Amino acid sequence: MIVGKVVGSVVSTRKNERLVGSKFMIVQPVAEMRGVGDQLVAVDNVGAGVGEFVLVALGSAARMGCDKETAPIDAAIVGIVDDDCNSFC
Amino acid sequence: MIVGKVVGSVVSTRKNERLVGSKFMIVQPVAEMRGVGDQLVAVDNVGAGVGEFVLVALGSAARMGCDKETAPIDAAIVGIVDDDCNSFC
Amino acid sequence: MIVGKVVGSVVSTRKNERLVGSKFMIVQPVAEMRGVGDQLVAVDNVGAGVGEFVLVALGSAARMGCDKETAPIDAAIVGIVDDDCNSFC
Amino acid sequence: MIVGKVVGSVVSTRKNERLVGSKFMIVQPVAEMRGVGDQLVAVDNVGAGVGEFVLVALGSAARMGCDKETAPIDAAIVGIVDDDCNSFC
């Protein structure tokens, strides 16, 4: 997983039907974790807001534990990093 | 997922039989999302056209939700970004 | 998927038994699609020859649609790009 | 897999329910193995501590062998490199 900051969202009205109801957030990995690339779009499963630092699962892991095993999702926000976590803030 | 712009297509007559009927589009990730690489070829499941900004699912996610679970596909266009989405336009 | 040019092959006599009969081709991604890396080794499922431009599926997709679901394969040539496809030629 | 050094941990109280009880460690790949990126967050399944060199499995492999097949996990510490392994120390 990586830690990133939610910096925005993407709106898509015409999309795969299994994505209906999913919220697409733009996540910017923290500087220490740029290895997997720059910004990416992750489905939010935990109610994250812009500005929050989140834990993002990538690949098939993104479809686990959220009743979305058969949706075309390859990145998901699976946790919100605690406010008192200073290393990334 | 990543957001990219459809910049072209690829034609392949001799191909795996499970790819028959698939439309192969060339997608250029937006500048903020180059982490996953440069251009890639994605199967279009939502009717995207050249010039449109699209949401692309990568890896096993690309085979979900489109009756292509057993086709050799690792990237699919799963949504079209709304026109009023200015951040990438 | 990516588009690449077949530039050679690899011979391996001592190998996993489920790879027996597979032809290993070296593929050089086209310049626009270097994001996934430089050259890679892909199993040829469509009869591609050196010098041809091909469509390569990566990851678990490489084992789909060719009766090789349980072979240790992570890249496969799944299509040959048509000759009149000038964008990469 | 890659070898990395545990350099810290991440705390997330609001998270996917299938991640409850998981310990999230920050791993810095050794210099020879930076190819997969910089730091990443891996679930610890073997009791690793900060400062130890560990073996990290990535992708779907991270959910194997630890009764977490359905948790949104894409990286896991699956072994601790022996102290007398000088090549990385």
Next chain:
Amino acid sequence: MIVGKVVGSVVSTRKNERLVGSKFMIVQPVAEMRGVGDQLVAVDNVGAGVGEFVLVALGSAARMGCDKETAPIDAAIVGIVDDDCNSFC
């Protein structure tokens, strides 16, 4: 898959129980195939030795064809490149 040279091994006594008996080799991808990163750790399933050029399967492919479908393995040596393969030697 990629071709790499076996340059060493990693010893881990405290590890996931499904990894017991696995031999962890350090593989350096050949210069033409650095795209997937620098050195990595791959489980050896074909009896490769230090100095040999090998074929490495990555991701879920690494668990195929060796009775290790449920072990936390993401890279495996699945073939040894023939000695008379001069392109990498």
